[in-house]
Amino acid sequence: MLKLSVxxxxxxxxxxxxxxxxxxxxxxxxxxxxxxxxxxxxxxxxTVHLDGEPIRSCVTPVSAIGTRKVTTIEGLATDxxxxxxxxxxxxxxxxxxxxxxxxxxSAAALLARTPTPTDQDIDVAMSxxxxxxxxxxxxxxxxxxxxxxxxxxxANDTSG
Amino acid sequence: MNIExxxxxxxxxxxxxxxxxxxxxxxxxIHLPACSTKPGPExxxxxxxxxxxxxxSDDTITxxxxxxxxxxxxxxxxxxxxxxxxxxxxxxxxxxxxPPGDAYINKLLGGQVTGGSTSVRDSWVxxxxxxxxAREMLIAAAAKEWEVDPRTLRVENGMVxxxxxxxxxxxxxxxxxxxxxxxxxxxxxxxxxxxxQVGKPRIRLDTPSKVNGTAGFGIDVRLPGMLYGALAQSPxxxxxxxxxxxxxxxxxxGVRDVVQTSSGVVVLADSWWQARQARDALAIEWxxxxxxxxxxxxxxxxxxxxxxxxxxxxxxxxxxxxALKSSKKVLTAAYELPLLAHATxxxxxxxxxxxADAADIHVPTQVQGFALQAAAKASGLPPEKIRIxxxxxxxxxxxxxxxxxxxxxxxxxxxxxxxxxVVWTREDDMTHDYYRPAAYNVCSGAFDAEGGLTAWKxxxxxxxxxxxxxxxxxxxxxVDPFSVEAASNYPYDVPNVLVDWxxxxxxxxxxxxxxxSHALNCFxxxxxxxxxxxxxxxxxxxxxxxxLGKQPRYRAVxxxxxxxxxxxxxxxGHHLGVAVMEGYGxxxxxxxxxxxxxxxxxxxxxxxxxxxxxVINPSIATAQVESSVIFGLTAALWGEINVFGGKxxxxxxxxxxxxxxxxxxxxxxxxxxxxAEPGGMGEPAVALVAPAVTNAVFKATGKRVRSLPxxxxxxx
Numbered sequence: 001m002l003k004l005s006v007x008x009x010x011x012x013x014x015x016x017x018x019x020x021x022x023x024x025x026x027x028x029x030x031x032x033x034x035x036x037x038x039x040x041x042x043x044x045x046x047t048v049h050l051d052g053e054p055i056r057s058c059v060t061p062v063s064a065i066g067t068r069k070v071t072t073i074e075g076l077a078t079d080x081x082x083x084x085x086x087x088x089x090x091x092x093x094x095x096x097x098x099x100x101x102x103x104x105x106s107a108a109a110l111l112a113r114t115p116t117p118t119d120q121d122i123d124v125a126m127s128x129x130x131x132x133x134x135x136x137x138x139x140x141x142x143x144x145x146x147x148x149x150x151x152x153x154x155a156n157d158t159s160g
Numbered sequence: 161m162n163i164e165x166x167x168x169x170x171x172x173x174x175x176x177x178x179x180x181x182x183x184x185x186x187x188x189x190i191h192l193p194a195c196s197t198k199p200g201p202e203x204x205x206x207x208x209x210x211x212x213x214x215x216x217s218d219d220t221i222t223x224x225x226x227x228x229x230x231x232x233x234x235x236x237x238x239x240x241x242x243x244x245x246x247x248x249x250x251x252x253x254x255x256x257x258x259p260p261g262d263a264y265i266n267k268l269l270g271g272q273v274t275g276g277s278t279s280v281r282d283s284w285v286x287x288x289x290x291x292x293x294a295r296e297m298l299i300a301a302a303a304k305e306w307e308v309d310p311r312t313l314r315v316e317n318g319m320v321x322x323x324x325x326x327x328x329x330x331x332x333x334x335x336x337x338x339x340x341x342x343x344x345x346x347x348x349x350x351x352x353x354x355x356x357q358v359g360k361p362r363i364r365l366d367t368p369s370k371v372n373g374t375a376g377f378g379i380d381v382r383l384p385g386m387l388y389g390a391l392a393q394s395p396x397x398x399x400x401x402x403x404x405x406x407x408x409x410x411x412x413x414g415v416r417d418v419v420q421t422s423s424g425v426v427v428l429a430d431s432w433w434q435a436r437q438a439r440d441a442l443a444i445e446w447x448x449x450x451x452x453x454x455x456x457x458x459x460x461x462x463x464x465x466x467x468x469x470x471x472x473x474x475x476x477x478x479x480x481x482x483a484l485k486s487s488k489k490v491l492t493a494a495y496e497l498p499l500l501a502h503a504t505x506x507x508x509x510x511x512x513x514x515x516a517d518a519a520d521i522h523v524p525t526q527v528q529g530f531a532l533q534a535a536a537k538a539s540g541l542p543p544e545k546i547r548i549x550x551x552x553x554x555x556x557x558x559x560x561x562x563x564x565x566x567x568x569x570x571x572x573x574x575x576x577x578x579x580x581x582v583v584w585t586r587e588d589d590m591t592h593d594y595y596r597p598a599a600y601n602v603c604s605g606a607f608d609a610e611g612g613l614t615a616w617k618x619x620x621x622x623x624x625x626x627x628x629x630x631x632x633x634x635x636x637x638x639v640d641p642f643s644v645e646a647a648s649n650y651p652y653d654v655p656n657v658l659v660d661w662x663x664x665x666x667x668x669x670x671x672x673x674x675x676x677s678h679a680l681n682c683f684x685x686x687x688x689x690x691x692x693x694x695x696x697x698x699x700x701x702x703x704x705x706x707x708l709g710k711q712p713r714y715r716a717v718x719x720x721x722x723x724x725x726x727x728x729x730x731x732x733g734h735h736l737g738v739a740v741m742e743g744y745g746x747x748x749x750x751x752x753x754x755x756x757x758x759x760x761x762x763x764x765x766x767x768x769x770x771x772x773x774x775v776i777n778p779s780i781a782t783a784q785v786e787s788s789v790i791f792g793l794t795a796a797l798w799g800e801i802n803v804f805g806g807k808x809x810x811x812x813x814x815x816x817x818x819x820x821x822x823x824x825x826x827x828x829x830x831x832x833x834x835x836a837e838p839g840g841m842g843e844p845a846v847a848l849v850a851p852a853v854t855n856a857v858f859k860a861t862g863k864r865v866r867s868l869p870x871x872x873x874x875x876x
Contacts, residue, residue, distance in 0.1 A: 015431070016413060023433035027388065032380035033373015035554070037505050038586045042813040045505060073373035085371040092363060092779045095231030095787055097370030097377075098505045098554030104371060123822035130813060132505045132555050133231045134790025136824040138783070 002062060006031070007075025017063030021055075022046045024062045025072060033073040033101045037130070044129030047102035048072045054109040056128075073101035076108060083150045084108045087142035095133035103129045107143050116147045207335035209294040209343050211263030212242060212287060219318065219332030221246070222254045226264035227283070228274040228526050229257075230556030231787070232842040233780035235366040238283050240776055244357045245291030245349060247315030248331065251365060257550035260528040260543075272529040275561050275672060277744035277840025280776055284838050285349075292347035294338075301337035302329050352774065352835050359775050366552070378524035378551040379583055381511040387416055389582035390435035391568045393424040393592055394446045396806040397454070397668060401425060402445040409438040418442070421571040422538070423564070428572060432583055451667055451806040459666045459803065460496065463600035467494075467621040471660030472637060474620075474644040478656035480604075483615035487606030491695055495603070495684035496867040498800035499666075500596035500673055501808075501816055506554020507589040508565035512538075512572070513579035518545045521570065524553040526560040534563040538570035557791070558672035561629070562594050590816055591808040594671025595801050597623045601684035605692045606656075613692060613707065615656040618647045618685055622677065623670045624663045642672065646741050646847060647681040651714050652689070652707035668803060674791055678743045678847035683868065686739040686851035691864065700738050700855060701727060713747040713771050714740055716832055720769035721749035724830050734764060737856025739848040744840030746772040750789070752852035753825075756860050759876025763793060763825040763853060768845055770829060773836035781841050785829040788845030794819040796850035798871050 004011045006029060013028050020039075025031040025048070034057060037045030041056035048057045049071035076082045081089075084107045094100045103126070110117055110125035117125070122140055131139070207215040214222040223242055229235040235255055243250035258264045260272055267286070268278040295315050302320040303310035312323040319328045352359075369375040394400060404425050406418035414434030418427050425442055429435035484490055511522040512535070519539045525531045528548050536543045553560055569582035584592070599622035606615035624640040626633055634640045639648075639661050647659045673679070693703035701722050708715045718740050722728075730736050733755050740749045753765040768785045775781050798817040802809040810816040854865040861875050 016434075019431070019433050023431055026380075027431040027433070030382060031373070032382070035377075035505075036379065036507070036583070038813050040586075040812055040814065043505065043818075073371075077372070081371070088371045089363060089367045092367065092783060094364070094367055094370040095233070095783060096229075096505070096553060096555045097231070097366065097375050100370050101373050126821040127823075128820075130505065130818050130820065132503060132557075132791075132818060134787040134794075134819065134824070135783070136790065136819075136821050137786050137827055139821070 004062070004065060004070060005067070006070045007072060013062065015062060018061050020058050021048070021060045021062050021065060021070070022057040025057060031072050031074050035098055035101055037099065042130070043099070044102040044106060045099050047105040047129065049105060049109060052109065052112060054106050073105060076105065082108055083146040084111065084142070087146035087149065091138050091142045091145060093135050093138040093142050095135055099129060099131045103131065103139055107139070107146070110143065111147055111150065115151050117143060205336055205339055207294070207297070207339040209297055209338070210290045211258070211261060212290040213246070213294050215294065215331050215335045215338070217332050217335050219330050220254055221248060221252065221318070221331060222256055224258040225255050226258040226272065227279040228550055228553055228556065228560070229366060230274070230526065230553035230560070232279065232784060233364060233777060234274070234279045236362065236364045237280055237776040237780055238287055239365060240357050240362060241283055241287040242291040244355060245288045245295060247295050248318035250357055250362065252318060255365065258528070260532040260548050264528070272527065273561065274526040274556070275558060277842040277844065279842070280838045281745060281840055288349050289347055292349055293343050296344045296347055297338040297341045298331055298334045300341055301334045305329070305337065359778070361779055362777055364780065375552050377506050377554045378511065378522060379506055379509045379554065381522040381551065381581060383511065383513055383579035386511070386579040386581055387428040387576065388430070388432035388435045389426045389428050389569060389572055389580050390432065390439040391424050391426050391582050391584065391588065392439050392442055392444055393588060394448070395591070396446065396448040397451045397803070397808070398449045399446045400449060402447045404442055404444040406442055408443070409441040412438040412441060417576050419572050419575045421568045423568040426568050426572045426582060428576060428580060436585065448806060454667045454806045455804045456802050459499070459598055459668070462666055463496070463598060463621050463664055466662050466664035467600050467602060467619065469662050471619055471621070471662040472639050473658065473660050474639045474648040475650060475657060475659035480615045480617045480656040480658035483656040484604055484606045484617060487608065487614060489607040490604060491691060492602065492604045493688055493691055493864070493866060495601045495687060497599045497680050497683060498868060499598045499668060499803070500795055500799045501590055501593045501801050501810065502557045502559035502671070502673055503590065503816060503818065504553070504555030504557060504559050507584040507586055508559070509581065509583040510566045510569040511579065511581040512570040514539045514541070514570055514573040519570070520547045520549060521566070522549045522551055523566060524551045524560055525563065526553070526556050527563065530563050531566060534566045535570055538567040539574055557674040558676070559593065561672050586813070587811045590811050594669050596673030597625060597670040597680070598666055599680040601681060603684055603688035605688065607696070611696055613652070613654050616650060616652070616654045616658070618650065618659045618681070619662070620644060620647060620660065620681060621662040621664050622680060623665045625670050625672055625676065627663070628670055629672070643677045645676060645681060646678040646743055647685055649742055650685070651711045651742065652704070653710055654707065674788070675743065675843040675846035678741065678844065679792065679795070679850070682739060682741045682847040683850045686741065686848070687854055687866065690737070690851070690855040690858065694858070704738070704740060714742065717747050717749040717769040717771050720830055720832060721751045721767050724769065724828060725751035725753065725765070725767040727751060735856045735859040737852045737854065737859060739851040739855065741844065741848050743844035743847060745837065746770065746839030746841060746844045748844055748848055750845070750848040750852045752849065752856050754853060754856040754860060756875060759874065761797065761853065761857060761870055761875065765826045765828065766793070766849065766852070767828045768830070768848070769832065771832040771834050772839040772841050773834050774838045775831060776838065778831065781831060782829045784841040785845045786827045788843060789827050789849050790819050790824060792846040792849035793825070793853065796853055796868055796870060798869050800869050
């Protein structure tokens with residue numbers, strides 16, 4: 001039995017320690033907001049936070065988590081919606097939506113680290129997240145919008 | 161009934177009608193059993209004026225969305241159409257995906273199909289009429305209640321309101337009375353100027369669930385007692401199971417069963433990870449079948465050889481062959497396009513709960529009717545005992561027009577008597593797709609002594625997707641309309657035109673891939689238009705405009721794109737290439753702005769001018785351009801599926817490259833105001849990117865790229 005802290009809740013999970021965190025979240029805990037896309041850390045659909053840092057849960061054995069806190073898309077917002085989620089809604093970012101949990105987790109981690117990211121910061125932080133629908137232009141604009149809203153600076157979106 | 165028998169049925173009735181859909185369309189009539197998923201009973205009888213709407217006494221208004229939501233925005237745009245006439249805000253409507261049913265047949269395609277960029281075009285009148293029908297009945301119910309002339313009443317925000325504003329009743333309050341009335345035969349639809357929702361900005365209705373992880377995709381379905389399945393399929397395309405030994409797999413943790421299905425061997429376990437691990441422990445002997453020696457060179461050679469044959473004529477004006485023979489200045493060029501994978505980010509999956517007397521199937525599908533047929537065949541149950549639940553689709557792009565990923569889950573569930581979810585790995589998905597056809601297109605043009613273009617010949621050679629999809633549907637000696645798009649609607653004013661098509665099967669199962677043959681034929685056609693312009697030392701935009709005198713919609717988008725892109729004044733070191741196309745009733749021009757960096761193409765900006773007729777939702781229309789440009793650019797730069805020894809060589813995103821954030825150009829979309837009938841927006845912009853970019857590459861390097869992807873060409 002392994003102990004996990006997921007979205008602020010302690011969980012006991014009875015799984016093979018080598019099981020990737022992704023499948024523990026999805027199949028054992030029923031947190032299906034985190035997606036499977038490639039299984040090789042190539043697409044970022046499985047991105048969750050480990051103590052606030054974005055990781056690819058599809059290649060992270062659950063035994064490697066230890067006492068670090070796991071946050072998934074279901075637990076990202078502390079109250080109503082995270083600023084990133086609000087910006088995503090306002091700018092109509094998602095299309096099919098499948099990659100968006102991962103995109104949002106990567107974007108939220110970026111903003112936590114870098115409250116007003118440049119386009120280059122966004123390139124670096126977000127290039128591990130694939131979107132087959134090609135929502136990138138709006139993701140970039142939404143990150144800028146979330147940053148400006150959160151820091152109270154004037155809106156200065158580069159696009160959208 | 162299975163798809164094959166459906167195909168024969170259709171063929172017999174000769175439902176093939178080319179040119180029914182603008183650039184060439186296909187009517188597929190699929191007769192389906194009656195819908196078996198009627199909503200359950202309720203205390204007070206709800207108002208169901210038609211197959212699309214249900215209004216309950218508690219004011220819950222439900223729209224049965226007959227098209228699948230795969231990112232293209234139907235969840236919002238179609239709801240907007242019905243809400244506009246019903247008289248309530250689209251945001252107040254609950255949306256459920258419709259079950260299979262005759263009422264939901266797409267009249268442009270003849271089956272319950274989400275594809276061919278038809279959703280808005282098919283729904284444009286149908287859903288507004290459905291909304292208006294309900295509105296008139298609600299008004300009639302209020303008029304009866306208040307004993308007034310219904311013509312004095314109006315609707316607003318889900319209420320019927322009297323002329324003097326003194327009386328109001330909500331739709332829910334009127335539902336029971338309205339349910340007693342007969343739907344009106346004729347309804348009057350609003351004029352464009354009366355629209356309050358259509359064409360206006362509206363935030364997408366599916367976004368809230370797509371930003372908090374609650375949107376239900378097929379892969380997310382969880383049923384009580386469900387087992388997770390991993391499927392072993394033949395590594396060689398078309399191979400079958402000869403024998404297998406599951407003893408090692410069965411001994412692994414969590415494994416509950418191993419069953420053989422028509423698709424391969426399925427390992428069933430308590431979690432998908434366990435099933436997937438155990439799948440790799442299966443010892444399977446495969447019968448590789450006829451394709452075991454297939455490779456790229458054979459595919460390419462086969463297309464080129466087939467191209468020597470005369471094709472079936474798709475468009476003819478004057479005598480192009482004679483004009484080509486008699487001209488002193490003739491140009492010919494051949495273009496080659498590779499196989500491509502769809503690579504939906506959600507891998508293929510299906511969840512089945514097959515019981516002795518009924519079944520529930522949860523599936524991300526673009527074809528509810530075919531899904532029902534596949535479920536009936538795999539479960540052995542009559543269709544009326546099967547419910548098809550359409551989930552959100554994690555990308556479609558045409559991949560989910562096929563139902564090959566359904567039988568494994570259904571057959572496994574039937575065998576073990578438990579709900580089963582089968583999820584493909586990314587590798588399964590990449591190596592078992594229905595691939596975008598490879599093609600070999602030869603273009604010829606002839607000039608007269610004065611330099612006027614007198615002949616155009618576009619000789620297409622490719623497999624027929626439709627013949628694979630529904631065998632027998634395309635009659636021998638006729639054109640598959642989904643093979644000659646962006647060719648059979650040649651817009652330029654040239655006296656002698658011949659477009660013909662040679663069907664050549666390449667040994668790989670081919671599928672409809674976003675924009676279908678537009679992406680093949682626009683590449684060759686619009687590249688060759690550039691070659692012709694260059695041979696005359698004319699500017700490619702001016703050359704096209706001079707030949708589009710009779711095509712105001714083409715002209716308008718081309719002029720707009722050139723203007724917005726600053727076509728005549730490119731930045732230093734930047735080069736602009738152009739392409740023009742009509743597809744799905746939508747007119748487009750794109751201009752790609754590129755530079756060369758270390759011999760590699762860097763795309764800085766793509767400008768797309770669009771005339772898609774009446775726009776339903778400007779934000780979604782623009783999003784579809786952005787999406788399509790990236791989809792087409794990804795393919796143009798890197799996309800290819802290679803086959804060796806009958807096996808697809810690309811397996812994951814490290815070998816099949818998708819565009820990333822840092823590689824995306826700025827995409828600027830300009831939508832021309834129009835009140836013409838709506839055109840399709842999900843696909844057309846895919847097709848113009850490749851020729852726009854390669855035409856720019858020619859300007860930058862003097863090198864003409866006649867095959868894709870660009871990554872194969874040395875440009876330095």
